[in-house]
Amino acid sequence: MSEGRIIQSVARALNILELFESSRDLSVTEIASRLDLSKSTAFGLINTLAHKGYLEQNPRDSRYSLGLKVLRLGGAVQRHNIIASRAKPFMEKLVQEFSETVHLTVERNGMVVYIDKIRGDKAVFIQSAIGAENPMYCTAVGKCLLAYMPEAKLERLLSKMQPLERRGPNTITDIAELRQELQAIRERGISIDDEEHVPGLMCIAAPIRNHDGEVVAAISISGAKAGISSKLVGRISEKVAWTAQQISGEM
Numbered sequence: 001m002s003e004g005r006i007i008q009s010v011a012r013a014l015n016i017l018e019l020f021e022s023s024r025d026l027s028v029t030e031i032a033s034r035l036d037l038s039k040s041t042a043f044g045l046i047n048t049l050a051h052k053g054y055l056e057q058n059p060r061d062s063r064y065s066l067g068l069k070v071l072r073l074g075g076a077v078q079r080h081n082i083i084a085s086r087a088k089p090f091m092e093k094l095v096q097e098f099s100e101t102v103h104l105t106v107e108r109n110g111m112v113v114y115i116d117k118i119r120g121d122k123a124v125f126i127q128s129a130i131g132a133e134n135p136m137y138c139t140a141v142g143k144c145l146l147a148y149m150p151e152a153k154l155e156r157l158l159s160k161m162q163p164l165e166r167r168g169p170n171t172i173t174d175i176a177e178l179r180q181e182l183q184a185i186r187e188r189g190i191s192i193d194d195e196e197h198v199p200g201l202m203c204i205a206a207p208i209r210n211h212d213g214e215v216v217a218a219i220s221i222s223g224a225k226a227g228i229s230s231k232l233v234g235r236i237s238e239k240v241a242w243t244a245q246q247i248s249g250e251m
Contacts, residue, residue: 012037013045017054017070025063080106083208083217084116086250090243091219095120098236100223103128103203105141106216107149110157112142115217122223137178138167140193140203141218147185148207148215154182168195190237191218195225202228204236206244210251219244 015035019026026034032042046064049055053069084104091102095118104116111133128134136142136157146154164173172178185191193203205220221236228236 009045012041013049016042016045016049017066020066025058025065027063031064080115083247083251087116087208087217087219087247090247091116091118094219094221094239094243097239098221098223100221100236101128103141103220103222105145105218105220107136107142107145108133110136110160112136112139112145112218120223122227134197135161135165135167137161137164138171138193138196140191140205140222141220143178143181143185143193144191144205144207144218144220145215147182147191167197168199168201170195172196189241191220192233192237200225202233204233204240206237206241208244208251209248216251219247 012035016031019031019034023030028039028043028046031037031046032039035042037045046055050057050064050067053067055064056067057064083106087104091104094100094102098120099122100120102118102120103114105112105114107113112135114128114130114132114134117128117130134142136146146157149157158175158178162175164171164175164178166173172181189206191205193201193205195201197203201222202225203220203222205218207215208217208219210216219240221240
């Protein structure tokens, strides 16, 4: 763990949340006493946490308990862990068959987040890591997640992405063209990044759905474009789509 600077106010706020591991509800006085804080300092931190939804105050007795935001974050961790555990054996099979790198991703705050990665044997360096983020509009997994997103959320994210920065020689930088690409992805069920994010790199992705049919993740194969022939693109696309369907069935 990094030994860099610790922000005291952040540490104190997290200490407050950790108190609720063993207590259902607490008053401001109890929180201040347990953490050796002044009542005014404790109240400021508690009020901030409540404003952000991490704590809730009972209007009857003014005591605080954990808020729904904590439950949402915990649910996100659980969902991501479930997706990764279900997908892992299928990801391993893809790597064994094609010897290329396989990624598993979700959307978070308008970015693609990698929740698992298995590197293939083929000698191509792909700069990605579990927990890392990348833009959505120029990655195969990102476009895949955008394509199946609810319309209102899609429009909100697209408005924040503009202008679309060029990342590779084939990056889509026109929003109207990107909309057409998303429609094409929905029609074929496959998303392709052909040197849109990184020069020389090609990625092929497909959507993973939960038990309600909602797209919650995307899986992809990434490799050097020079080593992926047009015939191989077709075979990889079919296998990635089939794999995504199998994982969706496991969900």
